[in-house]
Amino acid sequence: RTRALLQQLPPQDCDERFCPDLAEEERRQLRAFSARRRREALGQGLACPVPGPCHGCPCKKCGRRLNKGDPGISASRLGDQFWHPSCFSCHFCHQPLVDLIYFQQDGRIYCGRHHAELFRPRCASCDQLIFMEECIEAEGRRWHLEHFCCLECDVPLRGQRYVMTSGRPCCRSCFESLFAEPCQACGDPIGADSEEATHQGLRWHARAACFCCSRCRQPLRGQPLVCRRGRLFCSETCSLGRDASSTTSDSSDSAFTSAPSPDS
Ligand SMILES: [Zn+2]
Ligand SMILES: [Zn+2]
Ligand SMILES: [Zn+2]
Ligand SMILES: [Zn+2]
Ligand SMILES: [Zn+2]
Ligand SMILES: [Zn+2]
Incomplete structure (x- = not known):
């Protein structure tokens, strides 16, 4: 449960104490972002039997009907809607929401992590939201400028040549020593160049x-x-x-x- 909680509600998304490296301007933005989400999107589902007036209404997620007295979940931010308990899950990752804590956006419910990512890119290295103007994007993932580093030697790769390997950047020399095939004659790796x-x-x-x-x-x-x-x-x-x-030759x-x- 703790793991699911950290996954769904990353503490660094709402508390600057978990983001020690932020500049003052980024701190300010994080505080404002977090406050706005609490005010406008955060809620907790309520487990209760489906009441009479909602008999036969479709589950918001799967569309199958809920009958009066069935166990259901309602979300105050989304009005008179009901979910099957197992259907009360993040619209993006489909994980059941821990403690029924949800964030709503445009009539959908999300876990905290994926709700935040609707508005801000998340750094693939430090897992924090990116509040800087600029970030680095490669193969659909994003990084803080200073966190785009070689997976092997950690050298910063911003503005440098790099190779992506399983979704992470690798500097040229590490890539060559890790992955390049050796030459049959001299034994040195055959670099990409x-x-x-x-x-x-x-x-x-x-x-x-x-x-x-x-x-x-x-x-x-x-x-x-x-x-x-x-x-x-x-x-x-x-x-x-x-x-x-030699007595045998390779025919x-x-x-x-x-x-x-x-x-x-
Ligand atoms: Zn359902
Ligand atoms: Zn999610
Ligand atoms: Zn980062
Ligand atoms: Zn390297
Ligand atoms: Zn010869
Ligand atoms: Zn060679």
Whole structure:
């Protein structure tokens, strides 16, 4: 219940003591915002049997009829409306409202969190409402300017290049060390900025120093190549030269597969 309560009624939405980093102007806005919501939207549902005059009226949420004497919930801010107890839930997240505490807007009921988000973006990092003029938006989520930081090293990414990964920003260098595939030749990650050559699911830097014949070092970009056990050769001759002592040769490779374009 405590968890649901914190989820539905985030204390930082209405009490500046939970937002220690706010500037004075943001504090002022938070106080005004919170006071207005209390005054105009906040209410608590009342559980009571459906009274006679409302016999047969539709549940505000599911539309199925409520009969006289059925358990029902009414909300004083929404007049003579009734809900099934299980239907008294947030219009946005559909969670049953803890202690029947609701916020109304345009005839609908919301939990505190989602009611606040009708008016203010919420920072995906600190979970506080954003009262600054500016915020950062990426993939449908929002951040305080100073909270848009690398998920790994926490470096601020405002105005920097970044990569989004599972909805969170990551700086270029962390992204490369975390997620980039290593080059078969040099072992370094192949960054998003560098060209890549692939063959049979293996990857190389497309540069001549990496994507080249393992024996004679001839660059293989755009050239026919032979791939044996993850190593590249310019020709059957070079590949056999290296593998001459081996009793088995990898016959599944075609001798003249051309490299796919590096940006494929
Ligand atoms: Zn219902
Ligand atoms: Zn909700
Ligand atoms: Zn934030
Ligand atoms: Zn980083
Ligand atoms: Zn390389
Ligand atoms: Zn060669």
